[in-house]
Amino acid sequence: QVLGSAKSLACASLRGEYRLTGLYSGRVTYKKAGSSSTVIRYWPPDDRWLIDTRGLRESGECDAFAAAAAGPSMVAGLQWTLADPRLAQNSGRGVQSDVSAAGAPESSQSLDVVRDDEPLLMTVVAPAVVELSGREASKENVIMNGTYHLLGLHGGRPAYMKADGTRHAIRYWPKEDRWLVDFDGLQDRDICNAYAEAHGNSEHPADLGMVWSVWESSRGRHMLDRLVRALSSPHWVRISGRGADKENAAINGEYVLVGVVEGKAAYKKHGANHAIRYWPAEDRWIIDLERGFEGGDIANAYADAKGADNPGCPVLVWHVWHTVEGRHVVDNEVSSQALRYAPLELPKLMDLVGLSPGGQNASSNGSVAQGGG
Numbered sequence: 001q002v003l004g005s006a007k008s009l010a011c012a013s014l015r016g017e018y019r020l021t022g023l024y025s026g027r028v029t030y031k032k033a034g035s036s037s038t039v040i041r042y043w044p045p046d047d048r049w050l051i052d053t054r055g056l057r058e059s060g061e062c063d064a065f066a067a068a069a070a071g072p073s074m075v076a077g078l079q080w081t082l083a084d085p086r087l088a089q090n091s092g093r094g095v096q097s098d099v100s101a102a103g104a105p106e107s108s109q110s111l112d113v114v115r116d117d118e119p120l121l122m123t124v125v126a127p128a129v130v131e132l133s134g135r136e137a138s139k140e141n142v143i144m145n146g147t148y149h150l151l152g153l154h155g156g157r158p159a160y161m162k163a164d165g166t167r168h169a170i171r172y173w174p175k176e177d178r179w180l181v182d183f184d185g186l187q188d189r190d191i192c193n194a195y196a197e198a199h200g201n202s203e204h205p206a207d208l209g210m211v212w213s214v215w216e217s218s219r220g221r222h223m224l225d226r227l228v229r230a231l232s233s234p235h236w237v238r239i240s241g242r243g244a245d246k247e248n249a250a251i252n253g254e255y256v257l258v259g260v261v262e263g264k265a266a267y268k269k270h271g272a273n274h275a276i277r278y279w280p281a282e283d284r285w286i287i288d289l290e291r292g293f294e295g296g297d298i299a300n301a302y303a304d305a306k307g308a309d310n311p312g313c314p315v316l317v318w319h320v321w322h323t324v325e326g327r328h329v330v331d332n333e334v335s336s337q338a339l340r341y342a343p344l345e346l347p348k349l350m351d352l353v354g355l356s357p358g359g360q361n362a363s364s365n366g367s368v369a370q371g372g373g
Contacts, residue, residue, distance in 0.1 A: 006152030080121035127232035233265035234338035312338025
């Protein structure tokens with residue numbers, strides 16, 4: 001991801017997701033998703049990485065450049081200098097309001113400082129969408145659950161916001177090395193609805209190792225909630241291919257992300273107790289149509305994970321229970337597909353979250369589902 005300030009549209013034409021495409025000049029190249037020509041490429045004469053909207057070519061001309069880091073593919077963390085400073089226009093900032101149902105993390109002092117020191121452009125490795133899940137419906141601040149879209153940099157790291165007009169954000173607070181959930185957007189202070197310690201090595205908030213503490217007004221403090229997790233897993237998983245006339249045909253359908261079980265994403269079918277969960281004892285993804293998340297190693301179908309971090313991986317081989325044979329039998333017609341919210345174009349996302357130059361909040365969610373691993 002090439003990111004700029006989360007409060008600015010500056011350099012919008014260069015920002016976005018870049019995907020590995022091959023080699024050029026002896027080093028890896030990346031192409032911007034949705035673009036026919038914008039690339040990141042290496043230029044040996046100046047030992048530089050270049051962002052070039054005119055594609056792969058033998059030229060030192062470019063739109064932005066950065067001194068090469070150690071290693072042939074080390075582009076993460078690069079801070080870019082614009083070849084044409086006119087690209088850095090249109091940098092209006094949104095105005096944030098005071099918070100409610102929130103508080104400052106313990107051992108902190110509230111600060112209200114406007115940051116203007118974000119890199120103009122920076123390369124990071126971060127998911128385009130983060131799913132925050134696990135806060136129980138009966139508890140305060142349950143509305144923190146949901147889908148957050150990558151907006152840009154804030155506090156020197158990726159910042160995420162919901163695209164539904166609520167202004168809910170996940171942002172980094174560098175003074176205490178914490179990730180914060182803030183219902184009032186991209187503020188520059190430590191007031192928040194929830195937080196997790198980054199421990200110096202979390203480059204983005206979708207880290208299953210981080211544990212979140214959530215504000216509870218009745219206690220007057222943030223309380224640890226071990227069920228809450230931020231994930232980069234797909235929002236839905238679709239199982240298909242089991243013949244309608246076959247036993248356990250009910251495994252077919254779409255399952256939505258509901259939380260974390262055994263340290264990995266867990267999914268449930270709407271209106272049923274059908275669940276997909278991870279079983280670590282045998283490193284398997286299990287589909288359970290009867291007991292949901294409580295069934296242990298009992299499964300209507302399973303697939304050996306073999307490193308797959310979510311059950312939507314298309315190469316998984318599914319074994320389905322066959323009562324006549326008294327065992328699970330491979331069904332090569334059954335497949336799984338990961339469905340994610342599609343990344344939104346930066347101007348549209350800025351408008352949806354209320355940080356566009358017009359400054360208007362949107363009332364509709366512009367996200368659409370797409371396939372992905």
